[in-house]
Amino acid sequence: MNIAQHLVLSALISFxxxxxxxxAAPAAPAPTPAPAETQEEIPAPQRSLLKTAATRDFNKPLxxxxxxxxxxxxxxxxEYDLTGANGKILKIGNVALNEKNFFFALLPLGxxxxxxxxxxxxxxxxxxxxxxxWPDKMMTHGTLEMISRTGAVLWTxxxxxxxxxxxxxxxxxWRKALITKGVPAKDLVRSGVFGSQFAIVDAExxxxxxWGQKDSFRFCLTQSxxxxxxxxxxxxxxxxxxxxxxxxxxxxxxPTTPRVLVQNEExxxxxxxxxxxxxxxxxxAELASGESYEFVTVPNKLExxxxxxxxxxxxxxxxxxxxxxxxxxIILNPDQYGSLTKLLGFEATIGDPRKFWAAAIKKDDPxxxxxxxxxxxxxxxxxxxxxxxxxxxxxxxxxxxxxxYIDGVKLEGRKQPIADISSEQNSAEVDSKDPANFVxxxxxxxxxxxxxxxxxxxxEGKTYKSYYEIYKGYPxxxxxxxxxxxASGEFIIMGEVAYNQWFEDLFGWTNYWLSRQRWGFSxxxxxxxxxxxxxxxxxxxxxxxxxxxxxxxxxxxxxxxxESVGGMLSYQNVTFDKLKAPMLGVGAFWARSMxxxxxxxxxxxxxxxxxxxxxxxxxxxxxxMDSKVTLNAPMSLNFHGKVLWSDRYFGEAGFGMKRYSFxxxxxxxxxxxxxxxxxxxxxxxx
Numbered sequence: 001m002n003i004a005q006h007l008v009l010s011a012l013i014s015f016x017x018x019x020x021x022x023x024a025a026p027a028a029p030a031p032t033p034a035p036a037e038t039q040e041e042i043p044a045p046q047r048s049l050l051k052t053a054a055t056r057d058f059n060k061p062l063x064x065x066x067x068x069x070x071x072x073x074x075x076x077x078x079e080y081d082l083t084g085a086n087g088k089i090l091k092i093g094n095v096a097l098n099e100k101n102f103f104f105a106l107l108p109l110g111x112x113x114x115x116x117x118x119x120x121x122x123x124x125x126x127x128x129x130x131x132x133x134w135p136d137k138m139m140t141h142g143t144l145e146m147i148s149r150t151g152a153v154l155w156t157x158x159x160x161x162x163x164x165x166x167x168x169x170x171x172x173x174w175r176k177a178l179i180t181k182g183v184p185a186k187d188l189v190r191s192g193v194f195g196s197q198f199a200i201v202d203a204e205x206x207x208x209x210x211w212g213q214k215d216s217f218r219f220c221l222t223q224s225x226x227x228x229x230x231x232x233x234x235x236x237x238x239x240x241x242x243x244x245x246x247x248x249x250x251x252x253x254x255p256t257t258p259r260v261l262v263q264n265e266e267x268x269x270x271x272x273x274x275x276x277x278x279x280x281x282x283x284x285a286e287l288a289s290g291e292s293y294e295f296v297t298v299p300n301k302l303e304x305x306x307x308x309x310x311x312x313x314x315x316x317x318x319x320x321x322x323x324x325x326x327x328x329x330i331i332l333n334p335d336q337y338g339s340l341t342k343l344l345g346f347e348a349t350i351g352d353p354r355k356f357w358a359a360a361i362k363k364d365d366p367x368x369x370x371x372x373x374x375x376x377x378x379x380x381x382x383x384x385x386x387x388x389x390x391x392x393x394x395x396x397x398x399x400x401x402x403x404x405y406i407d408g409v410k411l412e413g414r415k416q417p418i419a420d421i422s423s424e425q426n427s428a429e430v431d432s433k434d435p436a437n438f439v440x441x442x443x444x445x446x447x448x449x450x451x452x453x454x455x456x457x458x459x460e461g462k463t464y465k466s467y468y469e470i471y472k473g474y475p476x477x478x479x480x481x482x483x484x485x486x487a488s489g490e491f492i493i494m495g496e497v498a499y500n501q502w503f504e505d506l507f508g509w510t511n512y513w514l515s516r517q518r519w520g521f522s523x524x525x526x527x528x529x530x531x532x533x534x535x536x537x538x539x540x541x542x543x544x545x546x547x548x549x550x551x552x553x554x555x556x557x558x559x560x561x562x563e564s565v566g567g568m569l570s571y572q573n574v575t576f577d578k579l580k581a582p583m584l585g586v587g588a589f590w591a592r593s594m595x596x597x598x599x600x601x602x603x604x605x606x607x608x609x610x611x612x613x614x615x616x617x618x619x620x621x622x623x624x625m626d627s628k629v630t631l632n633a634p635m636s637l638n639f640h641g642k643v644l645w646s647d648r649y650f651g652e653a654g655f656g657m658k659r660y661s662f663x664x665x666x667x668x669x670x671x672x673x674x675x676x677x678x679x680x681x682x683x684x685x686x
Contacts, residue, residue, distance in 0.1 A: 072382070104132055104133075116193065155209050171194055223374065238251045275299055309390055363384075400468075411439070414438075455467065482496075521548075526544060549571075582625040648686065650684075660675070
């Protein structure tokens with residue numbers, strides 16, 4: 001019997017069956033819904049119901065320390081079940097894999113959804129497209145292989161995570177365009193191509209050997225990352241072609257005996273196995289319908305930040321960061337970049353990279369599921385003894401800084417009036433006039449690190465340990481530089497010493513607008529190593545320049561970490577032979593982490609793959625401090641950057657232009673020097 005007789009061609013030739021199969025596929029790009037047992041709302045504390053201490057001005061919560069409040073995290077487990085539908089459904093954690101959500105279809109693009117032709121050109125709609133669907137949490141990129149019945153690799157196609165993201169964006173663009181044309185949004189969630197994870201729009205241009213293919217085959221998707229890997233293989237397919245037309249369907253095969261291997265050994269069809277936290281776990285499952293799923297991966301550790309009760313008696317709220325659980329969760333600190341910033345690639349590259357998320361767990365069965373580092377799903381259970389009360393949570397002012405230069409920075413907070421607070425680190429003082437308000441002197445001793453300080457909260461007979469985190473930066477930097485200057489046809493080598501310092505506040509006075517992390521001071525001294533021509537007679541002399549700058553940031557923050565613009569008042573004293581010109585100027589500066597688009601470019605060089613900080617400043621000197629000296633529009637424009645090879649040590653480079661122009665009436669001499677320069681140096685933060 002030939003291959004054509006084995007094809008169930010009607011299963012995927014008609015669009016209706018393709019769309020029907022998509023109903024079980026996860027929506028794209030929305031997160032995969034969790035099973036019923038974890039499909040809880042992710043509650044946030046509501047002051048009207050829970051009477052928390054939060055207000056509009058005090059809305060930054062302290063987290064409850066999970067370990068000191070009686071939370072135990074047992075070892076991670078690999079939970080699986082291949083008993084459903086006689087071995088045709090694999091549940092790995094809270095993700096299901098079966099023939100309805102893992103399959104391939106070969107169709108003209110215009111037939112992958114009943115309405116898609118409305119937003120496609122005729123030539124695009126006619127392209128034969130290979131559409132792929134799988135549970136979206138299992139893979140984002142990898143290698144697609146088309147493997148014959150004998151095991152020969154007929155075709156290979158690689159797609160990156162960027163390709164996957166691009167496809168998700170394309171689906172979203174089509175979805176928005178169809179909604180604009182009046183197509184109901186509910187028809188564009190899981191139906192047709194909108195339930196896919198990836199597609200090769202022009203399979204013929206990708207040299208896929210579907211045309212004239214006589215042998216049956218299966219598709220395998222592989223994602224590898226170091227020692228971690230995942231592989232999913234489909235049922236067997238076959239094609240029949242005539243000219244440029246081709247159809248693909250599943251081949252009838254004898255049922256496969258389902259089996260499971262854990263750590264390369266035969267295992268029961270259903271089990272939950274404790275796994276090592278720092279060693280790879282291997283798993284293989286073959287379904288009765290012919291699909292297989294396997295992985296070798298190290299589990300991801302749960303980075304738990306907070307746990308508390310909610311308004312629902314049986315629902316708890318947890319907060320973590322980095323690895324996001326599989327199921328329903330929300331990001332608490334999403335990126336706030338606008339579309340133009342993303343288009344230009346000007347996202348920040350220095351700061352706290354952690355993404356915090358919140359999820360709900362059931363109190364009577366507390367658990368979540370986490371993806372592995374390179375595939376798989378692992379269960380994290382919770383052993384709970386005392387659940388912190390949301391009403392007891394303390395909140396800090398919305399203007400609480402995320403960074404500081406000092407130990408003991410004052411943080412304004414708000415608590416329940418009947419709650420008591422205490423700190424074993426520095427101190428916490430309650431306002432005698434309003435027992436709901438307090439001032440906390442935050443303990444931060446480690447520079448270049450995120451510091452965690454604790455506050456004990458006693459509420460209704462219970463004491464909970466809570467905490468907050470603040471990054472402590474370096475307020476001072478000192479560097480030495482060599483500068484090459486091109487001026488009036490001469491090349492000058494100069495040495496420079498630069499010092500920069502920023503202040504937490506002004507002499508202990510903390511005011512958000514006028515004091516906190518607003519003021520800075522810098523000093524620079526230049527000295528030329530070679531002589532410059534003084535006059536037409538050929539006399540030469542060295543050039544030296546001393547500069548003192550006072551700076552004010554428009555927004556508070558840390559130098560080297562938080563972006564800001566500001567103004568500056570500058571004093572400059574230029575010495576050239578007998579000429580001396582002290583002067584005052586005003587200017588502006590802009591400083592930030594290197595924009596991502598440039599950071600990615602510099603990261604092509606291994607020694608540049610470190611955090612980078614850039615700044616620019618312009619100063620115009622308008623006032624002479626010597627009545628005998630007249631200024632002729634001296635100015636300075638400087639572009640500067642540094643690469644932080646460690647928290648303390650950095651390399652730096654810069655370029656710019658400076659104009660030194662003035663007349664000394666007492667000497668009847670005029671100096672004018674227009675310079676373009678480049679500089680390199682080394683420095684230290686302290």
